[in-house]
Amino acid sequence: MRSHLISRPTPVEAAPRLAQAIGLAAADLWIKRDDLTGLGGGGNKARKLERTAGAARAHGATTLVTSGAAQSNHARLTAAAGARLGMDVVLVLSGTPGDAVTGNIALDGLLGARIVWVGESGDTALDDAVANVAKELRAKGGRPEVIPFGGSSVLGAQGYVEAGEELLAQLPGLTSVVVAVGSGGTMAGLVVALGAERVLRVHCEAVSDPEQAVMRLVRGLSGEQQNVRLRLRLDQVGPGYSALTNQVEEAMLTAARTEGIVLDPVYTGRAMAGLIAAVREGDVRPGEQTVLLHTGGLPGFFGHPGALAQARSLVEAQSERLYPG
Numbered sequence: 001m002r003s004h005l006i007s008r009p010t011p012v013e014a015a016p017r018l019a020q021a022i023g024l025a026a027a028d029l030w031i032k033r034d035d036l037t038g039l040g041g042g043g044n045k046a047r048k049l050e051r052t053a054g055a056a057r058a059h060g061a062t063t064l065v066t067s068g069a070a071q072s073n074h075a076r077l078t079a080a081a082g083a084r085l086g087m088d089v090v091l092v093l094s095g096t097p098g099d100a101v102t103g104n105i106a107l108d109g110l111l112g113a114r115i116v117w118v119g120e121s122g123d124t125a126l127d128d129a130v131a132n133v134a135k136e137l138r139a140k141g142g143r144p145e146v147i148p149f150g151g152s153s154v155l156g157a158q159g160y161v162e163a164g165e166e167l168l169a170q171l172p173g174l175t176s177v178v179v180a181v182g183s184g185g186t187m188a189g190l191v192v193a194l195g196a197e198r199v200l201r202v203h204c205e206a207v208s209d210p211e212q213a214v215m216r217l218v219r220g221l222s223g224e225q226q227n228v229r230l231r232l233r234l235d236q237v238g239p240g241y242s243a244l245t246n247q248v249e250e251a252m253l254t255a256a257r258t259e260g261i262v263l264d265p266v267y268t269g270r271a272m273a274g275l276i277a278a279v280r281e282g283d284v285r286p287g288e289q290t291v292l293l294h295t296g297g298l299p300g301f302f303g304h305p306g307a308l309a310q311a312r313s314l315v316e317a318q319s320e321r322l323y324p325g
């Protein structure tokens, strides 16, 4: 059922200069490099796709259909998984074809996916469009299988139960893992593997009801119905999903300039900003073993107008011209 798509275990790297820059001791902070999963530029979604796309292929499907924001990392990695598995891929994306072909969208094209643009729309319109695409493919004799938004079905989230176990084998004494949360599967898997008290989640506004999304998956994975108390930060969203806040800008600069680690403005930059706030408030303390889960998303940097505007002003401030004019 499951396809082998990633390189594992992903590395865990010490981050002493970053630790000290944010108020921890040098030995306290580690980065779990799930941006280095390999397939299609890397990122957390590949662990889910091993199971979801692998199951689709085992069912005899010939086309993967999924949905997301225009700069969806999950969509890009679904395109890559389809290529690796010899399957067609249709991506149903919010936005319009007039949007600049940058970042993940450029890679979607390179990887061979067909893109269906649905304009500026909510979750329901995206789901409806996915259902229509699948229906049309079936009517033409195709064998589509839908991969859920963000890859976050119970099956997909099992990839992060395994990732949590992998991390525990690497750092048995870990106290907290900080993770950016979108559709919730990554966090849900980690909660089941590590326990809710060890997973600090930073909300990124990719879904409207994050608490429910994660709990539904935790229940599905564990088979237990009771609520667990989730550690949750809602303070890094700012004006919305695509906005680049000052805190995230600062977090990205700090990680880049202490460890040479590049974070993205939508997910991992928010996770880092949430970690900085958690240290400031004493929720994450010196002397504890803390892990930042790097979930990838680098292509999104190159498709984010705010991040590129910031980069432009940095480059201007740091440039000198040796030629006239």
Ligand SMILES: Cc1ncc(COP(=O)(O)O)c(C=O)c1O
Residues within 6 Å of the ligand: 043, 044, 072, 073, 074, 150, 152, 180, 181, 182, 183, 184, 185, 186, 187, 206, 264, 267, 268, 295, 296, 297
């Ligand atoms: C780079 C990156 N990090 C984190 C996440 C969040 O993962 P999940 O959807 O499993 O909550 C996403 C989801 O799109 C992502 O692309």
